[in-house]
Amino acid sequence: MFAPLRQPAFFKSFTLESGGYGIVWNEDIDISECELWKHGVTPKADADLNSTDRDQGHFIPL
DSSP states (O other), X not given: OOGGGGSHHHHTTOEEOGGGSEEESXXXXXXXXXXXXXXXXXXXXXXXXXXXXXXXXXXXXX
């Protein structure tokens, strides 16, 4: 179900749930803020992130 998230264009196509309680890609894929907080990982070391990545807080769910 989460395989499409490996495609950069799809991964970047999310929207925020009303109130900021999660992120949504489509009807099948949504992740709560709690799930991201507990299980999210950064895609690379903070030193390697460009300012856009760091400012936008990009995470990749496990």
